[in-house]
Amino acid sequence: MCLAIPMRVKxxxxxxxDPASFPVAMVDENGVRKSVRLDIVDRWPEVGDYLIVHAxxxxxxxxxxxxxxxxxxxxxxxxxxxxxxx
Amino acid sequence: xxPDNLSDPFRDGELSARLAEGIRAAVQRPLRLMEVCGTHxxxxxxxxxxxxxxxxxxxxxxxxxxxCVTSAGDIDQIIELASMPGVILTTFGDLLRVPGSSGRNLxxxxxxxxxxxxxxxxxxxxxxxxNTDRTVVFPxxxxxxxxxxxxxxxxxxxxxxxxxxxxxxxxxxxxxxLEVLLxxxxxxxxxxxxxxxxxxxxxxxxxxxxAERYGMxxxxxxxxxxDILSAILLLVRQIRAGKGEVENAYGRVVGEDGNLRARQMxxxxxxxxxxxxxxxGEIPGSGLALRPEFREHDARAFFGxxxxxxxxxxxxxxxxxxxxKVNPRQCPLFNTRxxxxxxxxxxxxxSEGTCAxxxxxxxx
Amino acid sequence: MTNKRILLDHGSGGAASRELIESIFLPRxxxxxxxxxxxxxxxxxxxxxxxxxxxxxxxxxxxxPGGDIGKLAVHGTINDLAMQGAVxxxxxxxxxxxxxxxxxxxxxxxxxxxQASRESGVPVVTGDTxxxxxxxxxxxxxxxxxxxxxxxGIVLGSxxxxxxxxxxxxxxxxxxxxxxxAARSGLAIQSSIESDTAPLHGLVAALLQEAxxxxxxxxxxxxxxxxxxxxxxxxxxxxxxxxxxxxxxxRPGVATACELLGLDPLYLANEGKCIVIADxxxxxxxxxxxxxxxxxxxxxxxxxxxxxxxxxxxxxxxLKTAIGGRRIIGPxxxxxxxxxx
Numbered sequence: 001m002c003l004a005i006p007m008r009v010k011x012x013x014x015x016x017x018d019p020a021s022f023p024v025a026m027v028d029e030n031g032v033r034k035s036v037r038l039d040i041v042d043r044w045p046e047v048g049d050y051l052i053v054h055a056x057x058x059x060x061x062x063x064x065x066x067x068x069x070x071x072x073x074x075x076x077x078x079x080x081x082x083x084x085x086x
Numbered sequence: 087x088x089p090d091n092l093s094d095p096f097r098d099g100e101l102s103a104r105l106a107e108g109i110r111a112a113v114q115r116p117l118r119l120m121e122v123c124g125t126h127x128x129x130x131x132x133x134x135x136x137x138x139x140x141x142x143x144x145x146x147x148x149x150x151x152x153x154c155v156t157s158a159g160d161i162d163q164i165i166e167l168a169s170m171p172g173v174i175l176t177t178f179g180d181l182l183r184v185p186g187s188s189g190r191n192l193x194x195x196x197x198x199x200x201x202x203x204x205x206x207x208x209x210x211x212x213x214x215x216x217n218t219d220r221t222v223v224f225p226x227x228x229x230x231x232x233x234x235x236x237x238x239x240x241x242x243x244x245x246x247x248x249x250x251x252x253x254x255x256x257x258x259x260x261x262x263x264l265e266v267l268l269x270x271x272x273x274x275x276x277x278x279x280x281x282x283x284x285x286x287x288x289x290x291x292x293x294x295x296x297a298e299r300y301g302m303x304x305x306x307x308x309x310x311x312x313d314i315l316s317a318i319l320l321l322v323r324q325i326r327a328g329k330g331e332v333e334n335a336y337g338r339v340v341g342e343d344g345n346l347r348a349r350q351m352x353x354x355x356x357x358x359x360x361x362x363x364x365x366x367g368e369i370p371g372s373g374l375a376l377r378p379e380f381r382e383h384d385a386r387a388f389f390g391x392x393x394x395x396x397x398x399x400x401x402x403x404x405x406x407x408x409x410x411k412v413n414p415r416q417c418p419l420f421n422t423r424x425x426x427x428x429x430x431x432x433x434x435x436x437s438e439g440t441c442a443x444x445x446x447x448x449x450x
Numbered sequence: 451m452t453n454k455r456i457l458l459d460h461g462s463g464g465a466a467s468r469e470l471i472e473s474i475f476l477p478r479x480x481x482x483x484x485x486x487x488x489x490x491x492x493x494x495x496x497x498x499x500x501x502x503x504x505x506x507x508x509x510x511x512x513x514x515p516g517g518d519i520g521k522l523a524v525h526g527t528i529n530d531l532a533m534q535g536a537v538x539x540x541x542x543x544x545x546x547x548x549x550x551x552x553x554x555x556x557x558x559x560x561x562x563x564x565q566a567s568r569e570s571g572v573p574v575v576t577g578d579t580x581x582x583x584x585x586x587x588x589x590x591x592x593x594x595x596x597x598x599x600x601x602x603g604i605v606l607g608s609x610x611x612x613x614x615x616x617x618x619x620x621x622x623x624x625x626x627x628x629x630x631x632a633a634r635s636g637l638a639i640q641s642s643i644e645s646d647t648a649p650l651h652g653l654v655a656a657l658l659q660e661a662x663x664x665x666x667x668x669x670x671x672x673x674x675x676x677x678x679x680x681x682x683x684x685x686x687x688x689x690x691x692x693x694x695x696x697x698x699x700x701r702p703g704v705a706t707a708c709e710l711l712g713l714d715p716l717y718l719a720n721e722g723k724c725i726v727i728a729d730x731x732x733x734x735x736x737x738x739x740x741x742x743x744x745x746x747x748x749x750x751x752x753x754x755x756x757x758x759x760x761x762x763x764x765x766x767x768x769l770k771t772a773i774g775g776r777r778i779i780g781p782x783x784x785x786x787x788x789x790x791x
Binding site: 004020041 | 091092093096101107108111123124206209229231232235241245284286287309312336337338344346351
């Protein structure tokens with residue numbers, strides 16, 4: 001149900017306020033380029049943001065900072081564990 | 087500094103080992119966690135997560151594989167449409183081997199002359215319809231992650247006046263199914279690993295009524311090793327502390343309120359209805375149907391398909407396996423009538439479902 | 451050749467057939483045996499053991515990044531011979547063409563076949579062409595056979611792996627499989643990924659020369675991928691194979707495409723790669739020699755053979771995942787398909 005991967009936005013074509021233009025983002029990951037539909041994305045992306053891509057559509061925009069925050073929380077959890085072990 | 091590939095940092099081996107250690111340290115008694123989502127089932131298998139967990143933590147697969155819970159009756163209708171002359175059936179690859187009531191699947195229908203094409207996105211299916219005069223049918227399966235994608239495609243079809251594109255709607259939504267599972271007094275599950283991408287759409291708050299009503303710990307999790315292990319650790323800690331709260335361990339993708347635009351898209355095109363889940367039976371309000379203004383794209387209406395109620399196969403105990411009450415060996419069909427190559431219920435249809443895993447690997 | 455398309459007449463065996471073969475194939479595949487144009491070619495063998503293989507090629511699309519059905523047919527047949535340690539001596543090439551197939555495409559394929567044959571040093575010594583009415587075949591089907599001579603003293607088998615043996619892989623996995631998948635599923639993915647189709651007889655000869663007696667078997671992981679071949683070896687040899695996920699070579703672009711489509715590189719086809727099972731004492735020198743060959747320059751060690759204690763006689767392949775977990779790798783059950791779940 002949920003297979004979706006983060007891919008980085010390289011270009012954006014179309015306008016946020018013009019759904020009839022069926023806006024897309026060009027994402028690129030390790031040389032794999034794909035156009036991703038932005039019809040249902042929650043936040044309009046900027047170049048450099050990541051999109052969570054499911055079946056050719058973006059379901060979420062996130063930026064590096066949000067990813068880093070999530071990672072930091074996990075690091076803290078792991079550090080807390082290490083603290084408990086000793 | 088994050089790399090182009092956002093997944094890599096969440097696959098860190100060292101952090102994973104420490105989180106696994108934390109789980110081991112926090113577990114006090116045997117407990118059972120349900121990983122609701124089929125994609126979690128696959129991810130857990132792929133990374134070998136079970137082998138990092140203490141024996142006391144058992145992970146059981148829930149009903150969260152929309153393909154696997156597509157009823158035999160719906161598959162029969164999909165095969166019926168695919169076999170009609172002039173129809174091109176464009177489908178997600180997942181659906182190809184799901185059996186209908188006679189045990190036949192789409193792959194066999196294709197061998198028998200049905201035109202079945204695999205697509206990655208419903209947008210590809212619509213494109214197929216643009217480039218042909220023939221009738222293109224798309225089995226619309228999937229939960230809240232996929233439903234808005236299909237809704238957007240229907241809207242596009244309408245906007246462009248593409249009238250040879252039809253959906254056979256078999257969408258289901260997750261919360262009503264969770265409600266049914268949690269309402270079962272014999273449910274043998276101590277915590278829920280909630281689906282990450284469905285939650286991106288519906289929001290972490292969607293699980294609050296369930297957590298409150300049933301005192302069930304719910305943690306929203308992503309799909310990389312660190313996502314899953316940190317979520318399990320949070321669940322284990324909640325269980326230890328006697329809590330039943332919703333926590334979001336997938337903050338980079340899931341917000342409290344989810345994706346409003348996507349939900350609006352769903353509401354624009356679809357309305358709730360009852361749906362039949364393979365292995366679980368009929369769950370009221372758990373399905374979606376095209377709204378009247380979009381019914382011109384409804385395959386059942388266009389082809390005049392008669393709904394047929396197909397009973398659950400006799401002896402199938404998937405419902406009890408999904409709720410952790412029974413293990414595969416206790417099902418009379420296991421490895422006799424129901425095998426990985428000829429599955430009956432969703433637990434075997436899913437290549438990594440509880441029964442499929444038991445069957446192929448001997449151990450869970 | 452003035453026709454722009456294949457006609458049924460071209461498969462009739464008469465003047466049109468002759469003209470087709472003489473104008474398109476003979477000039478390109480020119481060699482003494484073929485020039486005799488008899489029903490079968492006589493190959494002079496000085497060794498006593500003959501390796502003989504046959505293959506069918508039905509790949510769709512017929513032209514894809516990195517190759518085409520013709521190139522695939524030449525390399526695939528050579529590789530089947532090479533995996534048994536044989537020196538390929540000659541190939542047969544039988545084509546079934548659909549009426550209406552564009553002549554320009556056939557010429558393009560003939561050029562490709564000739565080039566692959568020439569560069570590998572393996573002649574196409576005999577062939578056949580048939581044409582079927584439009585709709586009765588999907589453009590072109592190719593069947594090949596190959597014969598090769600197995601040098602004395604070379605004894606290889608998938609049942610010969612022993613606990614302690616090293617498992618080597620000659621390069622990146624899944625390039626071919628993902629290329630075909632991306633080209634087929636209407637995925638609209640642009641990438642620089644291309645098929646890895648390549649002949650392996652040079653690599654095999656080099657390794658046999660380096661440490662022939664240390665090698666248990668060669669296998670090329672085509673359909674079903676590395677996983678299926680290793681599962682077979684483990685089964686036939688009654689051993690377990692342990693793989694290290696961190697050692698598995700996958701190009702970043704291929705990994706991304708696999709993630710996008712929900713595919714596992716371990717199960718996707720390779721058309722220019724070779725698995726080598728060898729005595730651990732020779733693993734380093736074999737790897738070094740492998741990396742000195744064009745086909746094996748990205749060769750790595752991906753795992754080892756171990757005793758199968760828990761279930762004697764039952765082969766299994768176990769993957770140690772990047773996070774230190776373990777997962778059982780079974781043989782391919784069905785055709786890999788893109789998924790959303």
